Amino acid sequence: MTIKYPDGRYYKGSTDINQSNIKQQHRDNVVFGGRGMSLEETINDSNDYYRSQNRAVIYKKPTPIQIVKVDYPQRSKAIIREAYFRQASTTDYNGVYRGYYLDFEAKETTNKASFPLKNFHQHQVDHFQRCLAQEGICFTIMRFASLERYFVTPASLLIDYWQHQDQKRKSIPLKEITAQGYEVQAGFQPALDYLAAVDQLIANSNLINPKGDNHGTK
Known part of the structure; x- marks a missing residue:
């Protein structure tokens, strides 16, 4: 076809x-919590668990x-x-959690020291900016496949590097992701408890708006 x-x-x-x-098409398989699952499947499985526990209503966008x-x-x-x-699609996932609108993209890389900006697209960055302007909680889930490390990273970090990639490097250093993001550990139920990191992101939401104002602060 x-x-x-x-x-x-x-x-x-x-x-x-x-x-x-x-x-x-699913990405390469990786074992999460003893099960062979792709990153996408792991997030979908986690979202199913969150809904079953009435913690959040989050779906992958068709x-x-x-x-x-x-x-x-x-x-x-x-x-x-x-x-x-x-x-063109916008971002991978959206939904509602604790009264907040969540919007995020899930990406992975085999790099060990940085996350390439080429994994993203201009329309996705534009979409993040529009959602942030409406006080949405926006982020990426980044997987470093070679290191088996996962981070919930504020969309503002991506936006900053994207807008200045002509002056800066064309990738986000792992040290920046570690400093500004929130590492998530793979588990069983849920397979990837990224909402624990989102709680921290919400608590620091006054720091994630690219305009420098207090959008997103509750």
Whole structure:
């Protein structure tokens, strides 16, 4: 099956898609809490746990796809042969926690000393800025795969490095992420308790707005 982006580029991920099950290709597997799970699966599993415990309501955002060619080899089964991403996605996840709107992106790298900015896109940075202006709690979950370390990092850190990447390096040093972010340990229930770090982020929310004002402070 063929899937294209709005600018005409071809999607190179998995094309094993049918009408009732449209999924993005999972990242490389990693063991969390004794189970083989991708980063995306781990966050989804954690969100399921949070909802079951009434702690938060957070979901992965679906990517809008326009189907243009479908085959019907059987009356009860349809196979999508060609589809397009209708628009660029914003960030991976959003939801509500303790009365706060959460919006975040999950990324990973094999680098050991820094996180490349090329893992992000301008429209995602723009989206973070708009959400922060509305007092949302915005962050990234960064995984350093080679180190098996995970950080909840304020979106303001990404925005700062993104806006000054011509003057600064094109990656965020691990020491900066360690200093401004909150490390999260993999576990069992939940698989990745990132809300514990979000609690700290909320407590320091007056420090995460890129405008330097008190947006986000409750």
